[in-house]
Amino acid sequence: MSNTQQGPAPVASERTPLKARNVSFDWADTPLHWLPGRPFATHTINVLHLLLPAGERWFVHVYRQALPLITDERLRRDVIGFIGQEAMHSQAHDAVLPHLKAQGLDPTPYTAQVDWLFEKLLGDRTLPPGRPRRWWLIERIAVIAAIEHYTAFLGDWVLNADELDRRGADPTMLDLLRWHGAEEVEHRSVAFELFQHVDGGYARRVRTWAVAFTALVFLWQRGARFFMANDPTLGGTGRARLADFVRDGRRGLLPSAGAMAKSVPRYLSRGYHPSQEGSTAQAVAYLASSPAARAAEARTRGGS
Ligand SMILES: [Fe+2]
Numbered sequence: 001m002s003n004t005q006q007g008p009a010p011v012a013s014e015r016t017p018l019k020a021r022n023v024s025f026d027w028a029d030t031p032l033h034w035l036p037g038r039p040f041a042t043h044t045i046n047v048l049h050l051l052l053p054a055g056e057r058w059f060v061h062v063y064r065q066a067l068p069l070i071t072d073e074r075l076r077r078d079v080i081g082f083i084g085q086e087a088m089h090s091q092a093h094d095a096v097l098p099h100l101k102a103q104g105l106d107p108t109p110y111t112a113q114v115d116w117l118f119e120k121l122l123g124d125r126t127l128p129p130g131r132p133r134r135w136w137l138i139e140r141i142a143v144i145a146a147i148e149h150y151t152a153f154l155g156d157w158v159l160n161a162d163e164l165d166r167r168g169a170d171p172t173m174l175d176l177l178r179w180h181g182a183e184e185v186e187h188r189s190v191a192f193e194l195f196q197h198v199d200g201g202y203a204r205r206v207r208t209w210a211v212a213f214t215a216l217v218f219l220w221q222r223g224a225r226f227f228m229a230n231d232p233t234l235g236g237t238g239r240a241r242l243a244d245f246v247r248d249g250r251r252g253l254l255p256s257a258g259a260m261a262k263s264v265p266r267y268l269s270r271g272y273h274p275s276q277e278g279s280t281a282q283a284v285a286y287l288a289s290s291p292a293a294r295a296a297e298a299r300t301r302g303g304s
């Protein structure tokens with residue numbers, strides 16, 4: 001592509017072939033507060049189930065349109081692997097929602113808004129073919145690269161969040177989060193490399209980061225408030241305050257505010273490449289031991 005920017009070199013040892021794992025989870029035994037006695041931390045993490053079904057479906061939708069722009073075979077293979085993984089993530093989080101509803105926490109009022117955001121506001125516009133349509137596609141590719149900085153950050157966090165184990169987190173939910181987190185770490189370079197390949201402009205990186213970060217903070221605090229206010233066990237008194245977030249971050253139940261703040265200048269550094277963050281070896285090791293990923297592997301072998 002003629003306007004491809006030369007970016008920083010990736011760390012070669014962090015590259016791994018990408019494949020989707022056809023996982024499934026049984027939620028029958030997962031309690032509403034899957035982190036026992038910690039409704040705020042539970043629901044703050046539960047916001048993932050509100051945002052990711054529509055969000056990751058949108059990634060797939062945008063990336064299918066991006067495929068014709070890719071002139072590098074290896075990147076094309078990575079993007080196809082990424083599409084397969086994100087489609088599966090979206091379905092896996094979507095499958096948690098009926099379980100929440102069955103426990104008296106109907107997520108539909110919130111997910112209807114998220115669906116509108118991704119399908120209408122960030123969807124395909126009626127734009128003339130050519131430059132305007134291409135501009136909107138590249139803008140969305142850049143937004144996805146910024147979001148993927150955070151999915152990789154969260155994936156790395158959850159793989160290392162030993163405090164969740166110590167506090168007796170539900171093993172099925174932990175496996176969903178860590179299977180997903182490990183695949184986010186595995187494919188963390190793809191979105192940035194695609195953005196570099198089709199545009200890579202620094203001003204666009206900064207602008208779309210600001211949009212993505214603001215939207216994520218807004219949606220997350222709203223989602224946590226929604227869950228806390230509608231949690232039937234809290235009798236309408238549940239609140240989600242910044243102080244709770246800071247407190248649970250210090251306890252290791254959520255990412256810490258400090259770690260999140262430090263991740264900002266890394267993405268905005270001109271020398272940034274996602275392969276400098278997180279560990280592919282750790283992700284691959286988790287996927288080799290994940291109950292859901294192992295069951296998926298066994299099913300694939302059995303069916304082939
Ligand atoms: Fe994902």
Ligand SMILES: [Fe+2]
Nearest residue numbers: 086148151184
């Ligand atoms: Fe991802």
